Amino acid sequence: MLKYGLAAMAAAAALAAATGAPAQELRIGFINSDSGPGALIGKHLRNGWTLGLEHQGWKQDGDKLGGVPTRIVYGDDQSAKVDIGLKEADKMIKQDKVHIVAGIIWSNVIMAVSKPVFESKVMLLSTNAGPSPLAGEMCNPLFVSSSFMNDGNAEATGEMATKDKIQTVVAMAPNYQAGKDNVAGFQRTFKGGKVVETILFKVNESDYQADLAKVRALKPQAVFIFAPGAMGVAFMKQWATSGLSKDVKLYSIYTIDGVTLPGIGEAAIGATEAGHWNPNLDNPKNKAFIKDYVAKFGHMPSYFAVQSYDAPALIAKGVQATGGKLDDMAAVAKAIRKGGMDSPRGQIKYNVNGMLIQPYWRLNVIKGADGKPEIRGAEQIMMRPDSFWEKCPANMRI
Amino acid sequence: MGQLIFETVLNGVQFGVFLFLISAGLTLVFGIMNMVNLAHGSLFMMGAYIGSYVFQQTGSFALAVVIAIPFSLLLGILLEFLALRTLYARDHLDQVLATFGFILFFNQLVLRVFGATSQEFRLPDAINFPMPLFGFTYPSYRLIVIVVGLAVGAGLYLVIAKTRMGMLIRAGASNRAMVGALGVNIRMLFTLIFGIGAALAGLAGVMIGPIESVESGMGENKLILAFVVIVIGGIGSIRGAFIASIIVGLVEVIGRVFMKDILRTFLPEEFAQTAGPALASMSIYILMAAVLYFRPQGLFPARTG
Numbered sequence: 001m002l003k004y005g006l007a008a009m010a011a012a013a014a015l016a017a018a019t020g021a022p023a024q025e026l027r028i029g030f031i032n033s034d035s036g037p038g039a040l041i042g043k044h045l046r047n048g049w050t051l052g053l054e055h056q057g058w059k060q061d062g063d064k065l066g067g068v069p070t071r072i073v074y075g076d077d078q079s080a081k082v083d084i085g086l087k088e089a090d091k092m093i094k095q096d097k098v099h100i101v102a103g104i105i106w107s108n109v110i111m112a113v114s115k116p117v118f119e120s121k122v123m124l125l126s127t128n129a130g131p132s133p134l135a136g137e138m139c140n141p142l143f144v145s146s147s148f149m150n151d152g153n154a155e156a157t158g159e160m161a162t163k164d165k166i167q168t169v170v171a172m173a174p175n176y177q178a179g180k181d182n183v184a185g186f187q188r189t190f191k192g193g194k195v196v197e198t199i200l201f202k203v204n205e206s207d208y209q210a211d212l213a214k215v216r217a218l219k220p221q222a223v224f225i226f227a228p229g230a231m232g233v234a235f236m237k238q239w240a241t242s243g244l245s246k247d248v249k250l251y252s253i254y255t256i257d258g259v260t261l262p263g264i265g266e267a268a269i270g271a272t273e274a275g276h277w278n279p280n281l282d283n284p285k286n287k288a289f290i291k292d293y294v295a296k297f298g299h300m301p302s303y304f305a306v307q308s309y310d311a312p313a314l315i316a317k318g319v320q321a322t323g324g325k326l327d328d329m330a331a332v333a334k335a336i337r338k339g340g341m342d343s344p345r346g347q348i349k350y351n352v353n354g355m356l357i358q359p360y361w362r363l364n365v366i367k368g369a370d371g372k373p374e375i376r377g378a379e380q381i382m383m384r385p386d387s388f389w390e391k392c393p394a395n396m397r398i
Numbered sequence: 399m400g401q402l403i404f405e406t407v408l409n410g411v412q413f414g415v416f417l418f419l420i421s422a423g424l425t426l427v428f429g430i431m432n433m434v435n436l437a438h439g440s441l442f443m444m445g446a447y448i449g450s451y452v453f454q455q456t457g458s459f460a461l462a463v464v465i466a467i468p469f470s471l472l473l474g475i476l477l478e479f480l481a482l483r484t485l486y487a488r489d490h491l492d493q494v495l496a497t498f499g500f501i502l503f504f505n506q507l508v509l510r511v512f513g514a515t516s517q518e519f520r521l522p523d524a525i526n527f528p529m530p531l532f533g534f535t536y537p538s539y540r541l542i543v544i545v546v547g548l549a550v551g552a553g554l555y556l557v558i559a560k561t562r563m564g565m566l567i568r569a570g571a572s573n574r575a576m577v578g579a580l581g582v583n584i585r586m587l588f589t590l591i592f593g594i595g596a597a598l599a600g601l602a603g604v605m606i607g608p609i610e611s612v613e614s615g616m617g618e619n620k621l622i623l624a625f626v627v628i629v630i631g632g633i634g635s636i637r638g639a640f641i642a643s644i645i646v647g648l649v650e651v652i653g654r655v656f657m658k659d660i661l662r663t664f665l666p667e668e669f670a671q672t673a674g675p676a677l678a679s680m681s682i683y684i685l686m687a688a689v690l691y692f693r694p695q696g697l698f699p700a701r702t703g
Contacts, residue, residue, distance in 0.1 A: 035505075035506075035509075036615060037613070037614075037615050039509060039514045039614065040514040040515060040516065040613065042514070043513075043514045043515075175675045175676070175679070198671065199675075200674075200675040201654070201675070202675075202679045204619055206610040206611065206616070206619065207413060207416075207610070209409045209412070209413070209537070209540065209651075210406065210409050210410075210413075210650075210651040210654040210655050211654065211655075213402060213405040213406055213409055213655060214402070214654075214655050216402075216405070216534060217399070217401065217402040217405075229611075230516065230610070230611035230613055230616065231611075232611075233516045233610065233611030233613075234609070234610035234611050237520075237608070237609050237610065238537070238609055238610075241526050241527060241528055241537040241538075241539065241609075242528060242535070242537060243528025243534075243535030243536075243537075259515070259516075260516060260611075262515050262516060262518055263515065263516025263517060263518065263519075263611050263612065263613070264516075265518055265520055266520070267520075299515075
């Protein structure tokens with residue numbers, strides 16, 4: 001049996017060599033979450049990616065991206081399941097022989113996936129996750145981010161609270177690494193006041209009444225919360241009827257966005273977020289992106305969609321700049337970083353660790369013209385390199 | 399401090415009553431039919447989805463409740479009739495596998511039909527507002543959840559203790575084979591019990607859906623809690639499920655609010671900061687382990703009394 005198998009494989013290999021698979025074919029693996037609690041985010045990621053590809057003239061396998069015929073394979077990490085994400089990445093590297101692994105929502109998945117990807121000299125393009133090790137001590141020339149560094153929004157919120165002259169804050173986050181990182185990020189930039197208590201709730205918690213009672217007893221001036229996805233929907237609905245919003249200002253991050261807003265509804269009105277995509281940013285690229293996205297998918301895009309939308313343009317730019325040479329993906333990554341990113345978020349530069357140096361905005365949730373809540377961008381809060389790039393070893397910087 | 403303690407106890411009771419709504423159906427099905435039904439969480443989810451769908455069409459929460467409950471009942475009966483009744487004679491592993499399959503099925507079903515977005519489902523302001531209560535504000539709707547939960551508990555008690563059907567249910571929990579041998583149509587009874595369990599899950603879903611996120615997979619966490627409750631309470635016992643729900647609700651909520659402060663009294667701050675939330679989220683499982691060790695049959699086992 002084994003003998004026949006080997007023979008068949010040899011024959012297939014010979015055949016492939018004879019017919020000559022196109023000498024130059026760019027292969028991209030896109031790891032997303034199509035199932036599980038993160039499927040909501042996954043849909044936005046996928047939509048943005050699809051629209052980005054279309055805007056680059058790519059519709060199906062074989063179409064060109066950056067002048068090179070391109071094939072794309074997809075993988076599902078089933079929402080933050082490290083083992084499954086790793087398996088998908090392995091398959092993409094070994095079986096599909098991809099040049100680029102893109103996508104990836106979750107920090108734990110990208111940390112696991114980054115090792116085999118870098119070892120195989122494959123480029124890693126994160127369209128969401130941006131954990132601090134990848135920005136710092138584990139940075140790599142093969143890495144490019146089209147999204148954000150995890151602490152960015154939290155740091156921006158800290159600055160915002162400082163600006164708003166807040167004295168006392170209760171910080172709330174799910175009890176896992178990203179939750180703790182975001183609280184730390186907030187504290188890093190929050191000056192002039194004090195975080196009087198940190199409440200870490202269970203990941204995927206859906207009932208916050210107990211924590212809200214504690215907030216009521218602590219009487220802070222503001223609450224800082226990081227509650228992505230379903231957690232945010234539940235929290236905002238319960239916050240609205242807790243009676244706390246009268247006296248306590250709410251700063252949230254990754255909590256109210258295009259993904260969760262329909263579910264939260266009116267309960268979101270009056271909240272303040274920090275964000276790296278301002279939907280009201282006045283530039284043609286942003287307007288075209290929103291218009292085409294709404295026309296194609298029938299709902300407002302989110303920052304998840306923007307991040308993924310930017311990825312195909314980056315790839316096309318990198319491949320074009322290196323003349324379609326795909327045997328040195330570090331050179332492609334370098335070409336992508338050089339000159340920065342032309343995004344609906346504006347013209348944005350890269351730092352030496354592959355992370356973006358992008359503006360963060362104050363976002364207010366207001367009652368829109370149609371009576372439905374709407375995220376409205378206000379002033380820019382900060383724009384600076386992330387807090388970890390100095391830990392990136394000199395020989396790994398580009 | 400006194401106010402925080404009072405509010406926390408109230409929250410614990412409220413959370414407990416909610417747990418009871420979910421676990422009552424599960425304990426009936428598990429205890430009386432000896433059937434491990436992991437799809438119970440999916441029935442909870444379906445209740446919430448149907449409620450949200452009716453709400454989106456009509457704008458009426460009352461109508462959502464009125465339609466979601468019989469819908470869940472019918473869905474449960476249909477599920478039992480088409481698939482689950484073939485599993486009674488199989489062992490628990492087969493039941494777990496098959497009903498786990500239903501979790502995946504229902505999760506994908508709602509994704510296909512309703513999409514991945516969290517569904518719009520709101521309460522009318524008239525029943526959901528910050529209500530002044532002994533010097534602080536409490537969400538009025540949570541008081542309604544308590545009342546509904548207690549009413550369901552009382553109703554189930556009356557049915558089980560005072561009616562002929564309740565007598566059969568109790569008999570079924572004690573000795574199924576004998577009830578069948580006495581000429582009772584045990585199949586009918588099982589279908590009905592399963593339907594009631596599904597209706598209770600659907601009621602919990604439509605009650606809780608508007609205050610959290612209605613989306614695919616929302617039932618799984620609830621299912622785990624419901625299993626903890628019925629293991630502590632004694633499988634098959636409604637009384638056990640009720641008391642265990644309140645205990646679990648109180649332990650969970652009190653742990654969440656006070657665990658860190660308790661640890662702070664004798665531990666350094668950094669340690670309390672890390673261990674507090676971890677210990678709080680483990681507390682109900684520690685409680686379950688302790689109950690299993692000292693009273694493996696649960697606090698109020700149905701079979702013995």
